[in-house]
Amino acid sequence: MRMITFFLVGLTVHVVFFVSIFDIYFTSPLVHGMTPQATPLPPPASRLVLLVADGLRADSFFTLLPNGSSRAPYLRSIIEETGTWGVSHTRVPTESRPGHVALIAGFYEDVSAVAKGWKENPVEFDSVFNESRHTWCWGSPDILPMFAKGATGDHVYTHTYPAVEEDFASTDASKLDNWVFTQVKSFFLAAKSNSTLRASLLEDKNVLFLHLLGIDTNGHAHRPMSQEYQENIGLVDAGVSELVSMVEDFFGYDGRTAYVFTSDHGMTDWGSHGAGHPSETLTPLVVWGAGVHNAQRVTEPQLYKDDYLQDWKLEHLQRVDVNQADIAPLMASLIGVPIPVNSVGVLPLLYLNNSKQFKAESMYSNAIQVLEQFKVKMTQKRETTLSFLFTPYQLLTESKQAEFIHEARILMQLEKYEDAISLCQSLITNSLDGLVYYHTYDRFFLGCSVVLGFVGWTSYVVLIILKTHASLNRRPSLLQQIPGRTLMRLCMCVTMVITVFLLIQRSPITYYIYCLLPVPVWYFVLKESGTLTDLIRSAPSLPLWKCFGYFVLVAFGIELLVVSFFHRAMLTVGLVVLSLWPMLSGLFGKAKFRSLSWFLSCLCLAAFPLMPVVGREPNIHLVTCAGVLTLFTAACYLWSSHHRTPLQPSDRQQFVTQMLHVAVCAYVPSLTHSSLQQKQGLPLLNQIISWITLASSMLVPLLSSTRLFHRLLSIFLSLTATYLLLSTGSEALFPPVLSWLMFVWINIEQEAMIAQGVSGRQELSTIDFSANIDITKIRQLKLDDIRRSYFFVFFIITAFFGTGNIASINSFDPSSVYCFLTVFNPFVMGGLMMWKVIIPFIIVMCTFETIQVATQLSSRSLFLIVLVISDLMALHFFFLVQDYGSWLDIGTSISHYVIVMSMTIFLMLLSVVTHILTSRRFTLWRKSKMHFP
Template sequence: MGIPVFILAGLLVHFVFLASIFDIYFSSPLVHGMTPQQTPLPPPAKRLVLFVADGLRADSLFELNSNNTPQAPYLRAILENNGSWGVSHTRVPTESRPGHVALIAGFYEDVSAVAKGWKENPVEFDSVFNESKYTWSWGSPDILPMFAKGATGDHVYTFCYTAESEDFGAQDAAKLDTWVFDHVKSFFNSSRSNQTLFSALNEEKVVLFLHLLGIDTNGHAHRPYSKEYKENIRKVDEGVKEIVSMLESFYGNDGKTAYILTSDHGMTDWGSHGAGHPSETLTPLIAWGAGVNYPQEATSQLFEDNFLKEWKLENLKRMDVNQADIAPLMASLIGVPFPLNSVGTLPLEYLNNSDHFKAESMFTNALQVLEQFKVKMSQKKRTTLSFLFTQFKPLSDSEQINFLKKARVYIQQQKYREAVSLCKTLINLALEGLSYYHTYDRLFLGLSIAVSFVGWTTYVILVIIKTHTTLIKAAQSNNKESTGPVYGFTFVGMIIAFFLLIQTSPWTYYVYCLLPVPIWYAVVRELRVIKDPAANLWSLPIGQSVGFLLICTLGIELLVFSFFYRSALTVGLLVFAGWPVITQLYVQAKRTTLSWTLLCVLLAVFPLMPVVGREPNIPLVVAAGLTTLLISCFSLASFSRSKNKYQSKEDLKVYFYQMFSIALSTYVVSSTHNSLKNKQGLPVFNQIISWTTLASSSALPLLSPTLLFQRLFSILLSLMATYLLLSTGYEALFPLVLSGLMLVWIQMEQEALQHYGLSLKPKLAVFNFAYATDITQFRQLHLDDIRRSFFFVFFIVTAFFGTGNIASINSFDPASVYCFLTVFSPFIMGGLLLLKVVIPFLLVACAFEAVQVTTQLSSKSLFLIVLVISDIMALHFFFLVKDYGSWLDIGTSISHYVLVMSLTIFMMLMNGLAQLLTTKRLELTRRTKHHST
């Protein structure tokens, strides 16, 4: 297989491996074609008002101030005297879109849908708004349109402020909530002179939705314990009081309005959300008005969080719900059909109604969930051969009929408690059944991918042995190969395809199930290669080989472990620090060894630090900038003393401009955060400088000399200028220490070369990247090259986990991008945060490029070893993927697999980018051509 074909095949195979996880674990849980279910009895409320205080934590609302006064006096009085309360438990990802979908539609959106956008509906789903007679909503343009777009007909109306209003650097983000309250008041005032609108507002089954984004925005900008966040809660409290008073007056105190206040997600102490920390998943729920229970006294309540005593609410019954349970609660209160895709269970404790109404409502809830189960089961039955179909036994057709008949009899006999209990059992079984059929094909799809994985890794190892080692000679010139395997694998492929065809399986199933056939055919073709190594194994030093394999295995396991515990990287780096001593390299390079050990120990500190996202520490960022400038001055002096000093004034101009960019970036970071702290917004000058620095950082290294150390240092300065602008604390020092270690690594590999007595050992001081491609005689692989490849993978993983983890990447903290923009723009902000993650990767990739060319090793052979290491890691994570336990565990396990799979494809792109940055040079003016040794 030629190199282009191999790369194309590798990319295709890895793309299938990566895509498979979304098909197996992230497929949409939604089904369509259900019959709407509605409680037959008259509802207690004609209208419902839903307040969603975006980003409001449960403890922030319920806790008392230092002087024992409530944070929100009006809402505190409501839960003590008029309504019911509890904590709503959200699921990961704790973001606005999935949170609102769970609240209003009653189901937990799959991750693939979340990834498709904040405003659009990637999948059609039903909601309480859609089932209402009319819904009017006010608030953010990021949330409201998706419920209007998914609604049938023209009965969901939205009133949004502009996207530019969502400014994290604004003087007062609470104005977003004030805008909502003011527009609701003016809307109702205008209805008095608009008979059509007035009549519509007085209809039954009306929903008013107030989305309040100020608390979330202030939390991001100032943190949840700030004066701004707490003051915003007070303003929301006052606003809710005014709206309730206005509505009661408008409707003549008819007692037919139900109110619910809750939040889509919470927020960490450092102002981010997205992961599964309790501060993000525990949100408040207060309900009052028509059909809602009054406060209930409680003597002893036990909750894991132990908040009751702290909130001084231990005497009032706390009724916790899952976030999806709020949708059926709202539907029940105003008498609309339960959302078709809802998986919530109606929290009866919140209802102030007859036992008959509660039993009928729970029966409706059970029918609605059972409808989904029946549709899902029929879909799976239709696409599976009858003799292979295994039914979900607890809910066979006869069992379903028995449950429904028994529940109906209980209601007719007025045994309402028994009816409710039976309906809850039916709901739980139906939800289990939904999960059962949703994951029905998971086992055989997973096995297909695992078989492909093992085959691909085996094939790559055989290619390495065949083309990049001296183990094989004669085996490469075999006689004409047998056609037996071709016919055999073709027959197997046809059987699999036929089996899938008669089951009318999706086209992706063909890809996953047929992929092992060509992969294992390629393995069988190359298996003849293994004949010679098997014969020559005894000639190898067995002890050394076994020991090396054991070390490699331990190394890979350490890398896998580091995904769960960042401190494993610290252990690895400390082992690396002793590498020169173990291999006797310190004898010939004592000064370099000392630098290597020191930098390994310094870098080992970062994985022990708390994940980035805590309180900003701008002085550390400034210190990193000043340290970079100091190192630049020493480097300039060093380059001037060397034989290959800068060749022209243009070279010096580029270097000085980069130093100037570092100084400017340091100033901009300090200035911007001071300005935001003083509520003066993002200065336009700072914003221009930031974007200019970002735009120039990729081009500036291409203007510098292609001499090894000068080019690498130029790359560091350009990337460091951008990284400083994206930093908020100690992580600003990370690229400096990492780059220092990378430069020493290049020198250490040079010292290691003489172990193999290579004739050409280039001097690093005069090595020129531009002429590296002239080396045509690449040597064969040695055992030490496996160690080089492992070092590269280890440093790549360290570049990612050195200052963060999966949760920190998932949690959204906009403080990192304040130098570029403060107005909420998820895609631009996400892109900038991704760039921050990529910069350390790029520094490692450039160093690895230098190691490759200076050790005269073909990039293909080293990349193949890297491919094997990363694929073995990916196979680990494939088997570690969970579909049980907490949602954080499930999400983290899938994220690990996706990350490692992306790593292989990503490293190919990084290597290409590193080659461009190290070898190419832009000539802006005509220069005198210089010579290189």
């Protein structure tokens, strides 16, 4: 019962620590209650046509063909003659929803949208569509509805194709773009005979939005260098040319239409997006029509970080780069609608062809719009902070705000428009910095509370380990009862003070949890302080130098794991060092064959962190080889085990069936890949086999014998079969090599037990997971158990990063799930990819469960050490979280902490699952007596 209580308390504490990062770093930056700001002067355009070519890379669009022609001749002519062009820089995550939110609403969406698959509106936000008089949209059902849902009134009209059309196995995904262009053509034809629709179209402040998904879908299915992707760019270009002619003809060539062509994100060479590679974050932007500058010639060379101008043959034309959120205020200024109130974009004036007064007034509206957000944010923070503790943002106090506004108006009255523009740009910069200041105002306070709780929890676990699982000289004292009452009163007083403080500040309920959690944690730490006294008393009898050496090595090992999050090659270094362990520990002379096997398996596994994690071309032959390797490993085991522990007929039948199943699963990816290449779609039989394999992967092992190696082999075969179906290349070899090392680890730990002189050791072949554990044989912790726990954490990190890293996890590459489905479904696809990540976890967890049984150590004691090591890593990453630098740096630092905390919580839950997976057995056919009345 105490074990269950400790488990639940530990799980709760870690969930709180995990959730805290979302309150500290992932809260929504949006505020409400601002007044919309619009330019008082008449706009240059009456309507705007926004075209978003989903997944279009800047280099794919701008680079000329070998013969000197362009893939997009019409848009190229716009760039060279009648429009202004540049590169739109996106932010991570480079996904469709956040990209469109940045384009149309002008702000960078917070991570809370991930939980809803980038589809729903986790928070209400304003957009150019909402501020328009009418907006007509055509395109994907994943993007369009969110802007209609967020609009006030009923003036955003969406036309979408069925979601089933977004099929990566489609013979021609460009049909999605053809559908959009066809629908727009029908729309304008209908408007000629529909007087109501025609009257609406002839009004001002209208927007037409075309979402073109074909390029993105073809890029996922065939890669951006494919003929399908390149030809789709030409199809879109031809469609844009026809659309412009149709629009101009409908409106009588009145010169009041502005056009914006861009992309929400790019795509890597291997057909994925989501991370921060330049191929994903650099997207094209072409603007032309009413109110837009014609192509501007330049004589001096332009300097850009990407240095692509010469490759694009555009160095003679002025290039105007923007941040993706800057496009929203640009569109709003062109048609004269208020800039979306949540926008953080800065109007790119170089695109505008208008008077200096118009530019100054537009920039002033932009500055006031951002300042309004700052004022609301400042007011909210002031109202929830005690006056003597409130520290305003010094660069933008109320007096300085008034001074900025007054000076800007004076400058415009004096017609010093360039000075006014410069002043407004300074005001925008200060307002944006101030928004960040107030958004992160409580970050240090909350961070200190979380760290205090973290340190307290880790200290408590260490004391519990020393108290219950270590041999110390214990001298209980009756005086320990007296300080306990005083300690309780002190904790209650601290709790009351913190609660009153948070009540006065009207803090959210989560703040109470983060601030009050350290109080009971530290109460129990101080309550167990007698264990420290016992440790000091026992110090003379302890091998201090050996203890010190172990702790130094573990500390070095933890640092190595931390660095491996940034540089996967450190795992290779770690595995090479681990391969030498039998030689360094003296085990090599006692178990040469097992030591040699350990050495080779470590070196084989060490090759995987050196392999590229993204950008790998599919190599289905390696998947087939992995299946053959799996069958060879299983056959070798069955042959060797026949002499030690003969298999029962039922077990032999199951293993043969599982091996045949693995053979089928090794062939299915090859058949699927071939079918998709021939554009014949996903074979139904392959899909059925894949889903049945997935559904049975955790159930089939429960039918096998609970003998140690028999059950482990069944788990290995079942999980590897699923992994093969989710693989596209060399990563398929990872589970067989990892399992080889895990089997060797189990055997070599037995040799280590002999070297330590532990009595009562069982033969591995006789161990049964389902047997009741003899409590009298459970031993106390030894220093070598710290090494075992560290090995486990190291192998867990290796299982996680052995075939991937942060970029590969963020990147969306659907090819791994083509055996299961090809129609776009982010939740199902994400779930399958997550299961692929979890499979190596389960293999390592089952091995650790086996070692706990084989070494006669309680699962709680070893797991507590693992918990301490994991928490030290999590605390390390908590301090490494940063809120400065590039968005990718910030996101990566947060991801590291989230991964470690998720792993800790996940391991606590997975330990229960693996215990069931190894020790339970189901029988399908059981003889039973039938009783009839």
